[in-house]
Amino acid sequence: MLEMLTEPRGVAVIGASTDPAKLGYQVLNNVIQYGYEGGVYPVNPTADEILGKKAYPSVLECPDPVDLAVVLVPNKAVPGVLEQCGQRGLKGAVIITAGFREVGPTGKALEQQVIDIAHKYGMRLIGPNVLGIIDTVAKLNASFAAGMPRRGKIAFMSQSGALCTSILDLALGQGIGFSRFYSIGNKADINELDLITAWAEDPETRAIMAYLEGITNGPEFIKTASEVTRNKPIIAIKSGTTSAGSKAVSSHTGTLAGSEAAYDAAFKQSGIIRAGSVQDLFDIAQAFARQPLLNGDNIGVITNAGGPGIMASDAIEHAGLKLAQLTNETKQALQAKLPPAASVANPVDVLGDAYADRYAMAIDAVLADPNVDALMVVLTPQTMTQIPETAEALGTISKKYGKPVFGAFMGDQAIAPGVDVMRGHSVPNYQVPERAVKAIAAMRDYRTWLNTPALNVETFDVDKKKVAELIAKTRAEGRVTMGDAEARDVLEAYGVPLPKSGVAATPDEAVRMAEEIGYPVVMKIASPDILHKSDIGGIKLNIGSASEVRDAFDLLIYRAKARSSSASTATRNSVR
């Protein structure tokens, strides 16, 4: 669908520079150095060769095949360059250049020009005003990012180019991999909607991660997202939803950011998992990208330290998950093999002197337990703890069961070798159990979403005109409330079923109506002066006979008169 980005048969870098301090050099260098296998064509009218590649005066001279342009020329030169790309038959462009919509009306006009040219030639655009795009499958780094992430199963898009550099640095540090990594900037053409649509079908992508400030077409995005999330999770930061944040967005890009509650509701309705920070985004996306979903809420915990086991338990309960109740078989199996001081109830405490083999035994036993839906392995680095060996056991044994497993190896340098081993087994690790639980809870929410039938909006045939008339009449009379009878008419117009009723002006009338309706009946004051009937005892329930009707009638009339300030109460009050 966006093959010009994922499988370009040749890339022209327009605005490539011979000066290593310039972005035009850095981008070209990135395109070359990370192993892209198609042709790479620096476009620079004054250079013969850059970074060992023959340079061309314009894209028109680049040899075949060339599908994608990466554009770095000054903003005013972009339309001309793009026009040439169109003539040359390119399929798309990544416009890194800034100075468009984000700088005011002139920039906006320039951006429109760019859009029109792309439309004329049927080209797709990323940007302008972006860091670029990275595709680890195509081994293409068409960006000025300082590094290349590992290949992985997360596709990421960001409306903030600058944020991409932080995310990339974090990902490099934590060894997190991506399939696609796109900075989408001003979204002149390709926006979040195009990308979730494309990535929904992308076999290289298991989870979609997004940083969004504004959403171009809200209703359409929500509709598409609610379909996409049936197949793949979307985890998103939507920033600028508070009034402070929204003011910051508006001074930043001039777009409206929308309210917290509205976005929360929209995300919920479409199954998007909302992350509260970049840290949460990573923590959650990693879980989805690396582990299967859990089939229930019952979490097993194995630990070599009591304290962190307790913290894990607290976090599990806080998140509305459950500590799995281990079967007696499991407990007996654990008891037989663990030292007497160990705890065989969940959380299973294998004690501080546990070597990897003891962990391995417990991991196997707990994962085998039918009451366990997911496993968290907590580890503190004791002197005797075999960290990579324990990680290896977790990774290997977990493959037998198809249940999700999560590491909570707590520490930094000491646990790093274990985290590396887990990564090799696609097991995510979290520095504290609370972060692991947050990710597990997001998976639980997503599973709940998958089990929720798709919302089918049913339309009813109702008498809207009648209701509009009733409201108009009320307003015309200067009222802000409707009487009982009018309210009933509104409900009837919308087809809401109502109990039988009538308005009686005398006790005889009331008895006749009650017998028509059938006992028991309810009687209440019908007076435009009295809105809160129960406050003055104006409602009588469970009236079972004619004589009770007569008593109730008198009482209600009495109360209505006592309450009503008008002199003509007798004519205005009646009993319904």
Add this chain to the structure above:
Amino acid sequence: MLEMLTEPRGVAVIGASTDPAKLGYQVLNNVIQYGYEGGVYPVNPTADEILGKKAYPSVLECPDPVDLAVVLVPNKAVPGVLEQCGQRGLKGAVIITAGFREVGPTGKALEQQVIDIAHKYGMRLIGPNVLGIIDTVAKLNASFAAGMPRRGKIAFMSQSGALCTSILDLALGQGIGFSRFYSIGNKADINELDLITAWAEDPETRAIMAYLEGITNGPEFIKTASEVTRNKPIIAIKSGTTSAGSKAVSSHTGTLAGSEAAYDAAFKQSGIIRAGSVQDLFDIAQAFARQPLLNGDNIGVITNAGGPGIMASDAIEHAGLKLAQLTNETKQALQAKLPPAASVANPVDVLGDAYADRYAMAIDAVLADPNVDALMVVLTPQTMTQIPETAEALGTISKKYGKPVFGAFMGDQAIAPGVDVMRGHSVPNYQVPERAVKAIAAMRDYRTWLNTPALNVETFDVDKKKVAELIAKTRAEGRVTMGDAEARDVLEAYGVPLPKSGVAATPDEAVRMAEEIGYPVVMKIASPDILHKSDIGGIKLNIGSASEVRDAFDLLIYRAKARSSSASTATRNSVR
């Protein structure tokens, strides 16, 4: 107060071993290798020398001076060894050995024996069942921890020894320093109360950090804590407060963990800041240890990336803090020196191409603004970003203003040099702005606590006996509610002032009372059958004349009769 731990004039390691695989070797090695300047005496009846130190058959033979014993002998040998320590005149011991209260009744008896011996000789004990203690001021590492933290201003205690190893590894990785780092294990003698009392007076400690599972003497701890927190913040994890966590505590140590709400309330009452995870504990403690308190809620934000600026704004609002409103002078000063595309409103966006000098100018301008109480500097690692230079500017300039500053340099490897520079200036860094905001909010809460007058419980002289009698009478009559008159008596007995009132049985009586009290008056039904008077229109407000009193009397009597199921309503109903 606990000088035997902070300034021991000699340390005996009882149970020192020649086998590098044994804790007895590792602890001795730690005592020696980190620079402790007093005498170190391995005690081992079968060795002549361990790690280059002369070994002694028992503590009795160790030369003077020796204040502290670190005990690693098997549990059953501990009482004998401790007896010798007492005879030798030692001031205290750190009992690393496990196998006491935590293993059941026999262990508990053994622990009592140990306590008794300590009491007999006036020795203070840490443990048993601990990792040991680390004192960076005394350069003493009397533990089997794998490393020595930097010297710093945080004192830490943990009821979980295993957790200490994770905390230490995290602290080493993040370069966080401690003054004291104690594992307190079974708390046979020294407990959390002793430590907060000692650390309150400790000039080396600016913030106290604790991991607690159970609190030995709750009321006393809360009372002392509420005094200590007037001088120093205490940041604590109290785990096991959920029912799942509490079950885990009980299977772990057999103690009761207490409920979530109770601990939340107790911590709030005593000014203790409760951390939700080890990560939060670090994040918050760092802020307190390294930065001054903020004087108000107005946070300035400087960023080189719009997106993270927006996220910071969102987090600030979520936490109940405010984005500072910069003065016009500040905005003009920024405008004059920043590029046109920059944003001079808070968050100040210095743009992605900002070098350190541009950051420095903005930091100076924003910190100088009287509307700014604290500053957060957000940085994403762009190609041109001068990371350590920007950190240096932040550290240096912040010293001029005495306002707290926080780094939110977002990333991993790329930002590490900047984080190091900040550490040198005592500026904490947080990987995402949300974590910085959480720490700032904790400081705000603490400032609020400092500004809250100490709770002075005032005792009133009340008639408790009268109330007890009234309750007894109500119960004796088989009732679960009190009538109006009785309720008034209860309030009067407690000295709660009440409006004048009386019970009238006739309209004349009602008028007389109303004139005595003075208009306007309120009238209501006084009937034991009618509890929810307003539901039946049994209360009349704002009655201004004798004739209105008569009308209201009749109406209320009528309603009371209509409502009351009793036959004898006439005698039972009256109007108050």
